[in-house]
Amino acid sequence: MLSDRQRLILSAIVDDYIRSAEPVGSRSISKREDVTFSPATIRNEMSDLEDMGFLEQPHTSAGRIPSHKGYRYYVDHLVDLARMNNLDSRELKQFFTVQIQQTEKVMQQVAAIFSNITSYTSIALGPEMFHTTLRHLQLVPMSDEAAVVIIVTNTGQVENRMVSIPKDVPVSEIERFVNFFNAKLTGVPLLHLKSKLYNEIGDELSRHVAGYEELIHLVEGVLNESKEEKLYTSGMTHMLAQPEFKDVEKVKSLLELFDESRTLVRLLSSQREGIQVQIGAENNVEAIHNCSLITATYSMNGMHIGTIGILGPTRMEYAKVMNLLQYLSDDISDILSRWYK
Amino acid sequence: MLSDRQRLILSAIVDDYIRSAEPVGSRSISKREDVTFSPATIRNEMSDLEDMGFLEQPHTSAGRIPSHKGYRYYVDHLVDLARMNNLDSRELKQFFTVQIQQTEKVMQQVAAIFSNITSYTSIALGPEMFHTTLRHLQLVPMSDEAAVVIIVTNTGQVENRMVSIPKDVPVSEIERFVNFFNAKLTGVPLLHLKSKLYNEIGDELSRHVAGYEELIHLVEGVLNESKEEKLYTSGMTHMLAQPEFKDVEKVKSLLELFDESRTLVRLLSSQREGIQVQIGAENNVEAIHNCSLITATYSMNGMHIGTIGILGPTRMEYAKVMNLLQYLSDDISDILSRWYK
DNA sequence: CATTAGCACTCATCGCTGCCGAGTGCTAAG
DNA sequence: CTTAGCACTCGGCAGCGATGAGTGCTAATG
Known part of the structure; x- marks a missing residue:
């Protein structure tokens, strides 16, 4: 559907926008090492990508930002799940195991760890009552x-x-x-x-x-x-650091959502197994329509018993977070299985 | 130290400012029913009150707002602690007793109730480990x-x-x-x-x-x-509704304070018995220097075991909150004493 | 025919200006 | 001592032009 060049450009725009939170122009893309063609060419391609619905323009003379569809394509086709540095992951595992033994409040700890590593807000759903005896x-x-x-x-x-x-x-x-x-x-x-x-x-x-x-x-x-399903949250403040939340009204509606945990519980427990990504309004919770949610399920002795979610702006570091969840949700499952036989 | 008329004016300014969050002018005060003198007279008195340090002027041609010293005088001398409507208090008591039996998470419930009634943020410190066996x-x-x-x-x-x-x-x-x-x-x-x-x-x-x-x-x-002393908080969102928190930076530092509960624990546990009011920078926690904290202690069988605090902007409804805490901290003590023999 | 240089055009942002109105301080009269 | 009158101050707001980043189109190029 998309040419290699279009994919490269889309990928570059998403990456840039994730870093800077500002519309990306043709010139700044043409400066990248792996881009050999001129701004004019890029402009033409960007125009096409916009027609196809992958990009949006905040106003006529601004750069482009990814649309929800653009993020979706990026997540589905352009994220390389194997790209993560293995050394890093081993370090994390270590850190993880050490931390988790310190207390019985496992899920609270897990939420805190994820939020610290990713610098996003994390929410975790405790073991589902359906399976506990x-x-x-x-x-x-x-x-x-x-x-x-x-x-x-x-x-x-x-x-x-x-x-x-x-x-x-x-x-x-x-x-x-x-x-x-x-x-x-x-x-x-x-x-x-x-x-x-x-x-x-x-x-x-x-x-x-x-x-x-x-x-x-x-x-x-x-x-x-x-x-009652227990919800653990951590790192709300990270959210506020994002420029998309410089408006207090948004912060308020977000905090209200977190105060009334029921909605979040419903959202998390409705996620399917494995790594799931919900971009923007793909979830039906009004207050986080300009956020993305990446979730992973964890299990105990092969039984799916809970969910972990990372919540960030739609402009979030999908690759990094997806990799992290991929690696660590398995670890949680291991640890849990070992502890509770 | 202050004449009756000065007290009336100071009281009027504090009341007005608590309601409106905007500097109070001489004209608006002269319109009150219990004020019989002209704006010019009020201006003179206000000027005197400013010289004495009870009022402040944000800029030359603005109205006056109470200084910390002004709030302090208001709290110490002008708040009428008996003014509370008795019917109201009985209703609250009812509500209170019903709620509190529903769960063992007493303090979390108490915090939630206080925050709902007052529309401020509430924090509660659980029973002190010093006395528990x-x-x-x-x-x-x-x-x-x-x-x-x-x-x-x-x-x-x-x-x-x-x-x-x-x-x-x-x-x-x-x-x-x-x-x-x-x-x-x-x-x-x-x-x-x-x-x-x-x-x-x-x-x-x-x-x-x-x-x-x-x-x-x-x-x-x-x-x-x-x-570890347990801290229960409720109603952060109420704080955000106040105009003094339209700046996200302030919200962030406040949220960080609540995330790291230690500072708050120290603050609450250092309060003396009875109703205490700390205005503005009277507490030594940087993030809430533009807030006031009203605390009450509760006890079990005569032993002081925990603290409840209501946190709001310095411009908070002292009279109402002080009355409420006065009435209800006794009730908590009663209930606790009854439950735990 | 795809690519690119050139150029006119658009639009958000910023600093500047002048106006408005709320509120004060001072003075002089009651 | 109180009050009316008046000049003065200052924040807030709307209007204005300059600036610059970025686009879309056209025509030239390989």
Whole structure:
């Protein structure tokens, strides 16, 4: 569809614009080493590329900038995914492994690392509740009235919540309930816990434990909470450094988006597996229509359980970020699989 | 020091400027109902007030704005702390109680509520580690290599962390260690746990449990983490709506401050008890020198355990916010005391 | 026929100017 | 002591021309 020369020119324009954030003129392209033809020729080609919809002109006498279609072509055909320096990647891996062992807040750390390396904003979606199963239930009494309910999942997530203890249930019954719960329900997906509690286990439970209904109620609260997908974000400030966000209104709508995480959760969880690139309005979130989102999924023992995204202006360093995600999402999967058997 | 009329004028200027964010002229003040004298008189008084340092003039032919000293006088002498509508406060209390029971993330909720009510940014410091004691230790194995260590404190905080299990320590020893730990150390302040582990308990432990040193090591990680004071923030976007933040650079330095929570933690934890107001550069954090911070402490069973702050432009609604904090910090203390006995 | 040099044309940006209006300070009268 | 009147100040804004980067078109060239 495009000649080699057109591809070269398109690629040059995208690269230049990514660096400078300013419309690219024919003269500046003609100065590149790998370009042997004159500005006039380039102008003709640029005119053609504009007709085909790969470039746009902010106003008559300005240079060209890539259109969404132009970025799309660049990402699909011009990015060389093998170009990354291997030494670099090994260093990163090192850095990565060291960092990740320091805490259980794995995803927060991962988000922070990605944001630091790429200098873009990063968002990460924690393990999907769809695949997590119950590992352990614990009830720690705080006083006569209150206790903390703790649920541990097979992905190592710990959910906890303060509850009030029903007055007429003795401590011994609570203990029996917890033991029974752990014996019967360990390994059950959180998604099915509730129905199993009421249907299959309900009868048996009612014979063993007095006042079991109130106790089930306590646990339900934590379950509902752990169903919420957790979103981790990092490096908002990097976004503000970009010239496209010198307008406070844009910053505000972006911050509002991040405050109300639901939209982002939906966006991330709807991504397909592997490296995905959404350019400009290809996502349907108003506030980031002038942004691009590059996502990668990570998995545990072969099961796709979460998503990592890098958010930047449409003028973002696609090649670099895609390479990075390519390399590191595999590493995360490895690390996770090793840790949680 | 100031005449009644000067106080009236100062108060009027501060009120007007808080509303409009624009220099206040003599004419606009003379239009108020409670002002019976002419613009010229007001001009003279304003000139005097400026000489005394309560007002400032952005440029020769502009109106006056309050100086830091002016705000200070306003806060100390002109704010009527009893002025709050009681009906309002009862409604708020209601709203407050309902919200707070929904989750264990008490402080995050509190921050969100305050930010919503006041339309300013709110920051809250969780219970101070200085006063929290150990309630329960739990170790949940995830695989042969890894386990989750969980620590519950008397304030209901739950800290958890993934650790690798030392290979040569059998499961039975781990259980004994945990039991011993809970039996001997429940009620001990987290601050002293480490030294107690090594000194007083160390000997005894070494007799009971083989490989106890590795196990202590596992717990240490979580302890270090729970020592970090937790900061909860909410409503950053409200700040951006203020005209003083139409400059992106200011937004950026503010966001950076919030990203790196340490500075804010230090700022909040250095506040004295009761309602405190820091105006402009009275705090020593560069990024918020054109902001004011109003803080209140909350307590549990009479013990001061945390701090809540409302951050806004120096031109903030002191009266409203101070009243709100006054009323609601008591409520938080009540609720906390009730929940955690 | 593709390429390129030359040239007229367009348009954003910047600095300059003059005008407007809000608001002050001073003076003198009440 | 208060107030009316008036000259003065200064930020903000619209209008203006100069500047320069960049284009599109045409005609010459290999």
